[in-house]
Amino acid sequence: MENVFLKYMLRREGKAEVNQPPLADGPVFTISREYGCPGKRIAKHLSEVLNKKLNHEGRTEKWRWLSKEIIDESARELKLSPTLVKNLSEYKNRSFLDNLALFFSDTYYPSDAKINNTIANFIHTAASQGNVIIVGRAAEAITKNFKKSFHLKLMAPLNWRAEKISTDLGISMSEAKRECQEMDKRRFMFRSYFEKGVPDVEFYDASFNCKEMTDDEIVELMVIIAETRGFI
Structure with a gap:
C-alpha cells in the first residue's frame, strides 16, 4: 500500500515527498483503553496466544506487541529523552527543567505536530510490516484504512478503574478518580x-x-x- 499517511504528514510539515517502498497492509490489531484498563497486559497475552497457535501449526510468522517502543523510537528520532517525549505527547505541564532540556537538546524545539507526526510515522511503518498489536497512541486512527486491521477499545466504569489505580499507586480513591479523569482527558x-x-464509532470495531x-x-x-478475518 502506498504510504499515503506519511505523504500527508510530509506535506503538512512543509517537506518534500520522498519515494517510499511498497508496504504490506497489516495485519494489525490496535488496542485503545481508558486509563486503568489492562491494554498492555492483554496485548502481551494476545501475542503469546497467537504465536503459540502459529507454532503449533508449524508456521514461522511471529506476532509482536508495541507500547513503550513507540515512545523510545520516536524519542530517538527527535533526539529527546523518552520520558520527555511521553510527557509532551500526553500534554502534561512542562516544568522549567523540561523546557530547559528541550532548549539545550541536539535538535530544535519540536512542535506538538512534530512530536505527534513522528509517533504516527513509527506506528504506520510498524503496522505496515504486519503481525503487530499496537497499544494506544491513536493507532486506531493512524491505521484505520488498513485492509487487515481490527480496532478494539477497552472500557470500564470509573469506580472500577479507580480501585485498580488506587491499589497500584497506593493513593486514595478520590485521588485515583482524578488521575483516571485527567489521563483520559x-x-x-x-x-x-x-x-x-x-x-469513536468511526474508528473502533469493538469495545x-x-x-x-x-x-x-x-x-x-x-x-x-x-x-475469521484471515490475520493468521
Missing part, C-alpha cells in the same frame, strides 16, 4: 489531533467492558476475529 487530546472530532470480562475472554474473542 490527555489521551483524548492526543487522539483528537488525528481523529479531528470524528466520533469490551473490562469490569465484566476477563483477560482470557477478551483474548479468546480476539483470536476468533484473527482467524
Whole structure:
C-alpha cells in the first residue's frame, strides 16, 4: 500500500515527498483503553496466544506487541529523552527543567505536530510490516484504512478503574478518580489531533467492558476475529 499517511504528514510539515517502498497492509490489531484498563497486559497475552497457535501449526510468522517502543523510537528520532517525549505527547505541564532540556537538546524545539507526526510515522511503518498489536497512541486512527486491521477499545466504569489505580499507586480513591479523569482527558487530546472530532464509532470495531470480562475472554474473542478475518 502506498504510504499515503506519511505523504500527508510530509506535506503538512512543509517537506518534500520522498519515494517510499511498497508496504504490506497489516495485519494489525490496535488496542485503545481508558486509563486503568489492562491494554498492555492483554496485548502481551494476545501475542503469546497467537504465536503459540502459529507454532503449533508449524508456521514461522511471529506476532509482536508495541507500547513503550513507540515512545523510545520516536524519542530517538527527535533526539529527546523518552520520558520527555511521553510527557509532551500526553500534554502534561512542562516544568522549567523540561523546557530547559528541550532548549539545550541536539535538535530544535519540536512542535506538538512534530512530536505527534513522528509517533504516527513509527506506528504506520510498524503496522505496515504486519503481525503487530499496537497499544494506544491513536493507532486506531493512524491505521484505520488498513485492509487487515481490527480496532478494539477497552472500557470500564470509573469506580472500577479507580480501585485498580488506587491499589497500584497506593493513593486514595478520590485521588485515583482524578488521575483516571485527567489521563483520559490527555489521551483524548492526543487522539483528537488525528481523529479531528470524528466520533469513536468511526474508528473502533469493538469495545469490551473490562469490569465484566476477563483477560482470557477478551483474548479468546480476539483470536476468533484473527482467524475469521484471515490475520493468521
